[in-house]
Amino acid sequence: MQNKNNNKKIFESLPVPKALAELAVPMIFGQLIVLIYSLADTFYIGRTNNPLMVAGVSLLLPVFNISISISNLLGVGGGTLISRLLGAGKESDAKRVSSFCIYTTIIIAGAFSLVMYIFMVPALKLFGASYETLSYAMQYTLCVIVVGAVPTILSMTLSNLLRSTGYAKQAGFGISMGGIINIILDPLFMFVLFPKGMEVLGAGVATMMSNVITCGYFIATIYLLGDKSNLSLSPFTGLPERKNIWSILSVGFPAAITVFLFDLTYIIIDKLAAGYGDIPLAAVGIVLKAERLPLNVGIGICQGMMPLAAYNYAAKNYDRMHETVSFSRKVGLIVGVFSVVMCELFAPYIIRVFIADTETVRIGANFLRARTLATPFMFMCFHVLNFFQAVGHGKKAMLLGVSRWAVFNIPLLFVMNYIFGMYGIVWTQVVADIMMTVCSLWVYRRFARNTEKA
Numbered sequence: 001m002q003n004k005n006n007n008k009k010i011f012e013s014l015p016v017p018k019a020l021a022e023l024a025v026p027m028i029f030g031q032l033i034v035l036i037y038s039l040a041d042t043f044y045i046g047r048t049n050n051p052l053m054v055a056g057v058s059l060l061l062p063v064f065n066i067s068i069s070i071s072n073l074l075g076v077g078g079g080t081l082i083s084r085l086l087g088a089g090k091e092s093d094a095k096r097v098s099s100f101c102i103y104t105t106i107i108i109a110g111a112f113s114l115v116m117y118i119f120m121v122p123a124l125k126l127f128g129a130s131y132e133t134l135s136y137a138m139q140y141t142l143c144v145i146v147v148g149a150v151p152t153i154l155s156m157t158l159s160n161l162l163r164s165t166g167y168a169k170q171a172g173f174g175i176s177m178g179g180i181i182n183i184i185l186d187p188l189f190m191f192v193l194f195p196k197g198m199e200v201l202g203a204g205v206a207t208m209m210s211n212v213i214t215c216g217y218f219i220a221t222i223y224l225l226g227d228k229s230n231l232s233l234s235p236f237t238g239l240p241e242r243k244n245i246w247s248i249l250s251v252g253f254p255a256a257i258t259v260f261l262f263d264l265t266y267i268i269i270d271k272l273a274a275g276y277g278d279i280p281l282a283a284v285g286i287v288l289k290a291e292r293l294p295l296n297v298g299i300g301i302c303q304g305m306m307p308l309a310a311y312n313y314a315a316k317n318y319d320r321m322h323e324t325v326s327f328s329r330k331v332g333l334i335v336g337v338f339s340v341v342m343c344e345l346f347a348p349y350i351i352r353v354f355i356a357d358t359e360t361v362r363i364g365a366n367f368l369r370a371r372t373l374a375t376p377f378m379f380m381c382f383h384v385l386n387f388f389q390a391v392g393h394g395k396k397a398m399l400l401g402v403s404r405w406a407v408f409n410i411p412l413l414f415v416m417n418y419i420f421g422m423y424g425i426v427w428t429q430v431v432a433d434i435m436m437t438v439c440s441l442w443v444y445r446r447f448a449r450n451t452e453k454a
Contacts, residue, residue, distance in 0.1 A: 024304020077252020
């Protein structure tokens with residue numbers, strides 16, 4: 001009961017800066033570990049100096065992003081609804097929603113695993129697997145996606161549900177723990193337990209096991225918290241009301257489709273950059289990794305903002321909701337501006353962390369200095385989109401998410417590539433996100449005026 005009261009204090013009475021820190025700091029730390037974890041397999045496999053192995057594992061990025069989309073459907077959609085239900089004092093409804101999200105995730109993830117097992121070869125060929133890389137891609141897919149789909153996707157859903165009830169520390173710890181375990185297990189399985197030539201399979205087993213352990217941690221945490229978490233692992237709580245199921249999907253679907261369009265944009269960037277040669281392609285690839293640091297910090301800030309904004313929106317405490325949005329926006333913009341300054345000053349040194357080739361470093365530094373200018377605007381786009389997800393306005397979230405990628409970013413990539421060449425591709429993000437920030441703030445201000453009148 002003490003934990004539940006403490007979480008209620010975070011949502012209702014703790015000063016907003018402290019409340020946001022309670023919810024956001026664990027998620028920021030977790031996002032940074034996720035960033036390291038996402039690079040771990042590629043880093044260790046790169047130690048084999050076998051480019052076919054690296055290429056085989058890299059092919060799994062679109063498939064893995066489908067996993068994130070599935071978890072967003074139930075985790076973001078269900079998590080934000082749970083925060084709103086708690087703000088409205090409907091704890092029994094929150095339990096039913098959590099149970100529905102957990103078991104629906106298991107069913108969808110299981111179906112995804114089965115489909116990938118049946119259509120593994122044609123799917124991997126569709127994503128670009130060649131005769132030389134197919135066997136490596138299949139080894140990794142079998143472990144991480146076919147066997148590991150349910151624990152991987154369920155872990156992400158459970159993390160979102162815990163965060164929605166104020167248990168951000170437990171959610172952040174679970175995410176961080178999974179990343180650290182994977183970083184430790186990777187070299188053990190790749191270079192000690194598995195024979196030479198089987199490094200990709202070893203990396204796949206290590207990743208799958210770390211996700212299983214993480215999933216077990218989240219299940220145990222929710223079980224031990226019991227009623228204090230307002231979440232339920234029981235399949236017998238009953239179905240949520242139809243309007244609540246619709247609310248889950250109306251917010252979760254835009255969250256899922258946004259990840260898909262984000263992934264599609266990166267694929268298009270790689271395809272267009274490949275037309276300018278191997279060195280520009282390598283430079284772009286490094287820049288897309290380097291820019292993830294401030295982006296992941298921004299995502300952590302948004303993840304901390306969402307349950308606090310959702311709870312107070314449902315409780316009709318609009319002043320506290322707007323204060324949460326305003327303060328989190330200021331923090332995110334400070335991080336964004338700081339990252340711009342650091343990249344402008346130290347771009348060559350940042351690129352050199354990834355590669356020593358002089359020409360790649362020169363081109364990559366120029367690319368990074370251009371791309372990093374988009375960071376504050378990129379944060380603003382994510383921030384407004386996540387806010388509308390939090391308060392259950394799925395149509396607005398869908399409009400903003402689809403507009404950012406399908407209306408602005410992707411078409412501009414082709415136009416600016418045609419007019420300005422390689423540097424047009426690099427500058428697209430800045431141009432697109434400035435336009436999208438203007439649109440996002442216009443939509444948010446219209447919404448804010450309506451709540452101020454309420």
